[in-house]
Amino acid sequence: MSNLSVDYEIRRFQAAAKDDPAYAESVAWMQAVAFGFHDARRSDERVDKSIELQRTDRRVMTGVYQAGTVACHSLGADVPVATFGTMTKTLNIGFGRLLDARLVTAVTVRTSHRRRGLLRRMMGEDLALAREEGLAMAALTASEASIYGRFGFGVATSEQSVKVDTTARFRLNHTPVGSVEVADPRVLLELAPEVFGRLHRITPGSIGRHEFYRQFASGSVSRDGGEDPKVKVALHYGPGGDVDGYVSYRFAGWSSTPYTMEVVDLVAATGAAYLELWQYLAAIDLVERVTWEEAPVDDPLRWALEDARCVEASAARDMLWLRILDAKQALEARHYPADGRLVLKVADSLGLTGGTFTLDVDGSGAAVTAGGSGAPDLELDVAALSAIYLGGVSPVTLAASGRILEHTPGAAFRAARMFAVERPPHCLTHF
Numbered sequence: 001m002s003n004l005s006v007d008y009e010i011r012r013f014q015a016a017a018k019d020d021p022a023y024a025e026s027v028a029w030m031q032a033v034a035f036g037f038h039d040a041r042r043s044d045e046r047v048d049k050s051i052e053l054q055r056t057d058r059r060v061m062t063g064v065y066q067a068g069t070v071a072c073h074s075l076g077a078d079v080p081v082a083t084f085g086t087m088t089k090t091l092n093i094g095f096g097r098l099l100d101a102r103l104v105t106a107v108t109v110r111t112s113h114r115r116r117g118l119l120r121r122m123m124g125e126d127l128a129l130a131r132e133e134g135l136a137m138a139a140l141t142a143s144e145a146s147i148y149g150r151f152g153f154g155v156a157t158s159e160q161s162v163k164v165d166t167t168a169r170f171r172l173n174h175t176p177v178g179s180v181e182v183a184d185p186r187v188l189l190e191l192a193p194e195v196f197g198r199l200h201r202i203t204p205g206s207i208g209r210h211e212f213y214r215q216f217a218s219g220s221v222s223r224d225g226g227e228d229p230k231v232k233v234a235l236h237y238g239p240g241g242d243v244d245g246y247v248s249y250r251f252a253g254w255s256s257t258p259y260t261m262e263v264v265d266l267v268a269a270t271g272a273a274y275l276e277l278w279q280y281l282a283a284i285d286l287v288e289r290v291t292w293e294e295a296p297v298d299d300p301l302r303w304a305l306e307d308a309r310c311v312e313a314s315a316a317r318d319m320l321w322l323r324i325l326d327a328k329q330a331l332e333a334r335h336y337p338a339d340g341r342l343v344l345k346v347a348d349s350l351g352l353t354g355g356t357f358t359l360d361v362d363g364s365g366a367a368v369t370a371g372g373s374g375a376p377d378l379e380l381d382v383a384a385l386s387a388i389y390l391g392g393v394s395p396v397t398l399a400a401s402g403r404i405l406e407h408t409p410g411a412a413f414r415a416a417r418m419f420a421v422e423r424p425p426h427c428l429t430h431f
């Protein structure tokens with residue numbers, strides 16, 4: 001990797017304002033991201049909009065630039081050959097606790113520069129910077145499951161796609177306590193962050209949302225750019241009349257078979273709101289199927305239905321990947337529902353937080369002692385520790401898979417009880 005510093009230069013910057021001379025650098029970066037994800041070349045208007053969103057989130061753009069001679073007629077030296085975006089949001093780590101996390105996004109490496117260690121270099125530098133800033137956690141969502149384990153990321157939440165049969169078969173064992181009403185989609189520009197904030201505070205694994213979502217749920221932007229005039233919105237009102245849930249959805253068209261409604265975003269801050277929004281979706285005339293790409297794996301809907309087979313679910317997919325940057329800080333931040341002591345020997349190939357940690361939990365809280373030469377109960381790498389951190393996978397399963405070495409019989413089950421959270425972790429924020 002040493003020759004990389006000769007050929008490439010890494011620059012980090014915040015998205016510039018349109019009247020700033022540095023704006024062109026942000027534009028080139030956005031175009032490189034679009035190229036990396038095989039998007040159509042973005043119109044000036046769309047680039048402006050994307051940069052505006054980046055500015056609202058205070059994202060940091062990292063670009064890798066060719067420092068030497070650039071091949072003639074090829075893209076200029078001002079266009080990054082690799083991109084890496086970051087922002088900081090909160091992660092719900094169970095029992096209402098929120099932890100700041102460095103979110104990694106927009107990772108691309110131009111095909112003609114791939115497999116030269118550029119991703120490794122950007123990731124290594126950025127995670128070290130985040131740790132220096134005092135952050136204990138990093139997070140990302142992955143295009144491929146084979147890329148990020150090597151950097152210490154482990155799968156902490158999963159999701160699945162569902163197709164729900166909403167014909168007469170759909171009958172829920174639930175008596176509504178609130179009501180649902182249709183609204184102008186633009187009301188979500190104001191309401192979505194508030195309703196999501198309520199869900200975020202009660203859902204382990206939830207990541208605070210970036211600006212895009214408010215605009216997306218309200219149909220103000222689509223994943224392809226411009227507005228989405230197909231988006232429709234219904235709000236759920238709790239027994240006290242407050243809006244405690246919404247669903248944003250769009251019709252898949254008269255050529256869909258059966259006629260299908262697609263959920264764009266479904267956010268419910270209470271169990272009743274969730275079921276009642278489904279009752280609403282199922283009641284939409286002319287439609288026989290509702291699809292949702294981001295459904296929880298542990299879905300209460302299935303258990304509320306008289307005929308659970310109305311829900312046809314895909315296999316579970318990895319969703320949120322976590323990477324503990326500072327094990328002592330991350331372990332002390334958690335609330336543990338069971339008392340106990342665990343000595344964890346953690347390996348970290350990036351050298352950020354390896355070592356032995358003794359976690360002591362009693363009624364008065366959790367204390368973590370780093371170092372010490374005590375024999376470990378469990379030996380694992382930081383990716384496995386990150387995966388069990390929110391109870392999304394049982395340490396017993398990871399021990400059976402060889403990802404955790406259990407030196408003290410029963411320690412994996414003890415860890416399972418200690419790391420449990422109050423409800424199954426789920427993340428509704430893609431970034």
Ligand SMILES: CC(C)(COP(=O)(O)OP(=O)(O)OC[C@H]1O[C@@H](n2cnc3c(N)ncnc32)[C@H](O)[C@@H]1OP(=O)(O)O)[C@@H](O)C(=O)NCCC(=O)NCCS
Pocket residue numbers: 036037106107108109110113114115116117118119120121141142143144146147150
């Ligand atoms: C994925 C991507 C960013 C990798 O960039 P890169 O600069 O080629 O990666 P590096 O050269 O730094 O490789 C680092 C390591 O990851 C491995 N690796 C990289 N991409 C991989 C992939 N898709 N699957 C499996 N391993 C991969 C490399 O073999 C290397 O392994 P090693 O360190 O054990 O030798 C790049 O291929 C890309 O832009 N893909 C398209 C966009 C994308 O999928 N982005 C990710 C969004 S979440």
